[in-house]
Amino acid sequence: MSLSWIGIARLGLVQIALGAIVSLTTSTMNRVMTVELAFPAVLPGLLVALYYGTQFLRPHFGHSADQGGRRVPWIIGGVLMLAAGAIFAALSVGLMGSQPVLGIIAAVPSFLMIGLGIGAGGTNLLALLASRVDPSREAAAGSAIWIMMIFGLVVTAIVTGKLLDPYSATRLVAVTAGVSAIAIALTLVGIWGQERSAMRRPPKRALPFRAMLAEIWAEPRTRAFAIFVFASMTAYNLQDLILEPFAGHVFGMTVGQSTELSGRQHAGALTGMLAVLLAGTVLTRFFVVPLRVWIVGGCLVSGVSLMALGYGAQFAPDWPIRANVFALGLANGVFAVAAIGAMMGIARDGTEAREGARMGLFGAAQAIGFGIGSFGGTVAADVMRAVMATDAAAYGSVFAVEGLVFVVAAALALRVTSPDRAMRQSSNMVPGE
Numbered sequence: 170m171s172l173s174w175i176g177i178a179r180l181g182l183v184q185i186a187l188g189a190i191v192s193l194t195t196s197t198m199n200r201v202m203t204v205e206l207a208f209p210a211v212l213p214g215l216l217v218a219l220y221y222g223t224q225f226l227r228p229h230f231g232h233s234a235d236q237g238g239r240r241v242p243w244i245i246g247g248v249l250m251l252a253a254g255a256i257f258a259a260l261s262v263g264l265m266g267s268q269p270v271l272g273i274i275a276a277v278p279s280f281l282m283i284g285l286g287i288g289a290g291g292t293n294l295l296a297l298l299a300s301r302v303d304p305s306r307e308a309a310a311g312s313a314i315w316i317m318m319i320f321g322l323v324v325t326a327i328v329t330g331k332l333l334d335p336y337s338a339t340r341l342v343a344v345t346a347g348v349s350a351i352a353i354a355l356t357l358v359g360i361w362g363q364e365r366s367a368m369r370r371p372p373k374r375a376l377p378f379r380a381m382l383a384e385i386w387a388e389p390r391t392r393a394f395a396i397f398v399f400a401s402m403t404a405y406n407l408q409d410l411i412l413e414p415f416a417g418h419v420f421g422m423t424v425g426q427s428t429e430l431s432g433r434q435h436a437g438a439l440t441g442m443l444a445v446l447l448a449g450t451v452l453t454r455f456f457v458v459p460l461r462v463w464i465v466g467g468c469l470v471s472g473v474s475l476m477a478l479g480y481g482a483q484f485a486p487d488w489p490i491r492a493n494v495f496a497l498g499l500a501n502g503v504f505a506v507a508a509i510g511a512m513m514g515i516a517r518d519g520t521e522a523r524e525g526a527r528m529g530l531f532g533a534a535q536a537i538g539f540g541i542g543s544f545g546g547t548v549a550a551d552v553m554r555a556v557m558a559t560d561a562a563a564y565g566s567v568f569a570v571e572g573l574v575f576v577v578a579a580a581l582a583l584r585v586t587s588p589d590r591a592m593r594q595s596s597n598m599v600p601g602e
Contacts, residue, residue: 171303172310172363174450181314182359183294185321186248186352187287190255192322193345194283195220197329198262205336206265212273216280223284224536230289231296231525231532232378240293240525241364247290248356252349254282259345263338290356292532296525297364299513308460309449311509312442319439381526390585391527394515397581399534401468401508404574405501406542408475411550411567412494415478418560419485433491437498441467442506444499460511464582467504472575474500479568482561508582515585546571 172180199213234243258279265272302310325348332344376384385391412434413427422430445463474497481488516527546567553563 171306172298172301174313176363177298177302177306177310177313178317179359180294180298180363181317182355183244183248183290184314184318186355186359187251187291187294188318188321189325189348190248190251190352191283191287192325193329193348194255194258194280196326197333198258198341201262201336201341202265206262206269208265208269216276218540219277219280220284220287221536221540223281224288225533226285227288227292227532227536228382228526228529229378231292231527231529232381232523233525234293234296235523235525239364240297241360243293244290244297244360245356247286247288247293248353249286250282251286251290252353254279254284254286255345255349256342258283259342263342266338288532292529293525295509295513295532296516296528299516299528300524301363302513304514306449307513308463308507308510309446311513312446312449312506315506315509316439316442316446319435319442381523382530385523385526385530388518390515390518391530393581393585394512395530395534397578397585398508398512398531399538400574400581401504401578402535402538403542403545404468404471404475404571404578405505406539407546407549407571407574408478408497408568409546410543411546411564414550415482415560415564415568416490418554419482419564420488420490421486430491430494433495434498434501437495437500438502438505439498441499441502441504445503445506460507460514461582463507464504464511465579467500467502467507468575468579468582470500471497471504472572472579475568475572475575479565479572482565482568485561511585 195217199217202208202213230243230247234240258276261272261276261279263272264275298310298314329344329348332347333340386395413431416422416427416430417424474493477493478490478497481490481493512528512531516524516531518527549567549570550564553566554560557563557566
């Protein structure tokens with residue numbers, strides 16, 4: 170039985186739980202280490218790198234759940250490990266204030282637990298959604314749960330920000346424990362009974378992990394989509410860490426103005442996600458938008474927007490950078506959630522029930538793209554600023570290359586998204602069903 174909109178929203182509660190805990194560890198604790206404790210930024214950077222490093226295990230987590238025929242234990246176990254890792258990380262940060270070396274040593278296994286928890290829980294959450302969502306709802310479902318996650322991130326940031334003032338190590342631990350407890354409760358509410366109503370059978374052939382990975386990598390569509398995910402996520406993150414420095418160096422923006430600029434990008438992304446959700450739930454009574462249109466169009470507009478930033482740098486400060494960045498965020502949001510919809514459909518491909526393994530492969534490709542993109546963008550910006558005459562030319566060349574990577578991603582998407590896969594819905598498919 171396919172998931173109703175209520176069922177999709179309940180799974181979105183788990184996504185909120187995952188995002189809430191991760192935001193505390195990658196944002197709040199990052200700030201505490203670099204500002205309140207005056208550690209160099211490389212310390213939280215290395216700890217977050219440990220988190221990304223564990224994402225290579227996502228295919229293994231998905232494969233193990235495939236073999237056992239159950240995903241709920243992996244989701245609950247993943248959230249529990251994530252919560253425990255976050256609490257231990259808060260304790261470690263507190264310890265850094267009095268015993269820096271011991272605190273840093275204690276933080277290493279804590280961040281490894283965070284990575285393992287998000288990998289096990291997040292991979293199998295998306296695999297469960299992929300196995301149960303109706304094909305006509307793939308893009309809309311992906312949009313819905315990502316919007317819920319963003320809502321959770323915003324609420325978590327606002328509430329915890331108020332609770333953490335004035336800062337103390339005790340407050341950090343207490344707030345982290347409170348958020349973790351709420352996240353566990355949301356997970357249990359969201360996941361309860363979701364698998365029981367559609368019990369899965371494990372794959373007919375029980376393969377060792379390496380043999381399974383070789384088998385799904387040999388599937389042309391799975392392999393091509395994994396490469397697309399890697400390329401698009403690399404392009405997506407190449408600009409992430411250099412947009413605000415670009416605004417300061419080239420457009421002379423203050424810290425507050427560049428932060429507001431990033432806010433416009435996020436607002437654009439949320440608008441794009443809402444557009445996909447609206448088209449997938451209401452507007453399909455009047456017209457149908459194929460998934461490939463959202464994905465390819467989003468990648469192309471993202472690429473054009475980045476090239477426009479590179480071109481506009483030569484005309485700073487007169488270029489309409491705020492509108493440009495909003496357009497970039499809008500296109501990013503559209504392609505990202507539509508790609509998640511396509512990901513769910515491709516995860517169901519093949520004669521064997523290996524949704525978890527395929528979703529894990531895509532998750533690992535995304536993590537690699539995120540890591541390379543974040544690091545590569547900063548390195549490219551530093552190198553080009555060293556060899557080119559002006560900051561405008563340096564950043565402009567980097568943005569132009571990033572735009573080309575998005576164009577390549579659009580070409581890859583054309584090869585792996587079926588032209589007949591569309592968000593088709595009958596008249597009785599309405600929100601709240």
